[in-house]
Amino acid sequence: MTELIExxxxxxxxxxxxLEALITDTHEDTAVLLAERADSVRKKYYGRKVFLRGLIxxxxxxxxxxxxxxxxxxxxxxxxxxxxxxxxLDCAEIGYNLGLRTFVMQGGEDAFFTDDYICGIVxxxxxxxxxxxITLSLGERSAESYRKLKxxxxxxxxxxxxxxxxxxxxxxxxxxxxLDNRIKCLYNLKxxxxxxxxxxxxxxxxxxxADLVRDLRFLQDLQPHMxxxxxxxxxxxxxxxxxxxxxxxxxxxxxxxxxxxxxxxLLPATTALGTISEAGRTAGLKTxxxxxxxxxxxxxxxxxxxxxxxxxxxGGETAEGISLLRAxxxxxxxxxxxxxxxxxxxPIRS
Ligand code: SAH
Numbered sequence: 214m215t216e217l218i219e220x221x222x223x224x225x226x227x228x229x230x231x232l233e234a235l236i237t238d239t240h241e242d243t244a245v246l247l248a249e250r251a252d253s254v255r256k257k258y259y260g261r262k263v264f265l266r267g268l269i270x271x272x273x274x275x276x277x278x279x280x281x282x283x284x285x286x287x288x289x290x291x292x293x294x295x296x297x298x299x300x301x302l303d304c305a306e307i308g309y310n311l312g313l314r315t316f317v318m319q320g321g322e323d324a325f326f327t328d329d330y331i332c333g334i335v336x337x338x339x340x341x342x343x344x345x346x347i348t349l350s351l352g353e354r355s356a357e358s359y360r361k362l363k364x365x366x367x368x369x370x371x372x373x374x375x376x377x378x379x380x381x382x383x384x385x386x387x388x389x390x391x392l393d394n395r396i397k398c399l400y401n402l403k404x405x406x407x408x409x410x411x412x413x414x415x416x417x418x419x420x421x422x423a424d425l426v427r428d429l430r431f432l433q434d435l436q437p438h439m440x441x442x443x444x445x446x447x448x449x450x451x452x453x454x455x456x457x458x459x460x461x462x463x464x465x466x467x468x469x470x471x472x473x474x475x476x477x478x479l480l481p482a483t484t485a486l487g488t489i490s491e492a493g494r495t496a497g498l499k500t501x502x503x504x505x506x507x508x509x510x511x512x513x514x515x516x517x518x519x520x521x522x523x524x525x526x527x528g529g530e531t532a533e534g535i536s537l538l539r540a541x542x543x544x545x546x547x548x549x550x551x552x553x554x555x556x557x558x559x560p561i562r563s
Contacts, residue, residue, distance in 0.1 A: 236466060264552075319371070507534065
């Protein structure tokens with residue numbers, strides 16, 4: 214496997230067969246070398262910096278019915294809430310005072326959040342915090358809507374494609390949803406000028422290594438600025454309640470491969486990764502990740518934004534949470550950056 218990793222490191226690409234071989238290789242030596250190479254590439258563009266993004270979960274209402282998700286429309290046990298403008302602005306203020314310079318508004322697809330309502334919040338955030346980046350993650354919207362949100366001052370948009378395999382996409386989503394539309398939205402976002410994030414879940418039911426190769430190929434085509442991946446984790450009141458979680462090792466392997474294929478990408482060590490393993494986020498940082506998204510939603514919102522079982526909800530939101538996170542990041546050999554952390558176009562000068 215050493216030659217494949219070296220080849221991926223040198224050229225940023227492999228054939229489908231080679232990628233599958235790497236994805237399915239479970240040797241410890243492979244993981245060690247992959248982490249080493251991924252770390253060297255991340256350091257070339259971002260040094261030891263880790264960017265923090267304050268995550269504000271604005272609504273657990275959702276019109277969609279994705280089979281894996283705990284806030285899907287037909288999940289009866291889901292506790293529904295939405296934050297209003299003032300609550301969202303309060304979260305941002307707390308986050309700003311903790312040193313965060315990116316705010317991410319994420320939520321289910323909730324008709325309450327019209328273009329006008331979100332634009333009002335975005336422009337107020339823009340006015341109050343000219344030094345911060347504003348990221349939205351509010352699902353599939355029209356091209357016109359994306360244009361308005363951008364014009365109001367939003368900088369970035371996260372929309373995971375979830376899986377680039379149409380067959381698998383259709384097995385984990387209801388009929389009214391389509392991979393085509395998801396992909397169309399991602400290209401619209403890029404065209405609108407957003408720094409755009411795509412991504413996928415690792416280990417959803419029926420996913421094969423060939424499906425993961427498709428995800429990598431799709432990302433090569435899209436060339437997103439951010440890639441969010443995390444293990445699938447079952448939620449007890451969804452159709453996938455009895456499915457197994459995605460594997461920690463496979464998720465880490467995919468992160469390492471992503472870093473080598475997308476040297477400049479902003480790559481978070483996600484909450485789902487931290488949920489399946491206590492060492493998850495640290496392992497992610499050591500295998501190419503350079504972003505962490507502490508949750509700054511009000512505590513009761515964090516409990517209700519329940520995408521999967523046992524979702525990590527502690528840390529981040531308080532000064533104490535941030536200093537614990539800082540300690541974790543420093544112990545891993547990295548440092549928290551105090552800037553917005555935009556996509557890097559050039560290697561850093563040393
Ligand atoms: N409505 C927004 C935000 C979705 S929640 C959107 O469509 O983009 C953010 C991400 O959580 C999803 O994109 C999905 O990849 C992930 N997610 C949802 N359910 C999950 C589960 N059971 N396990 C792991 N990740 C999950």
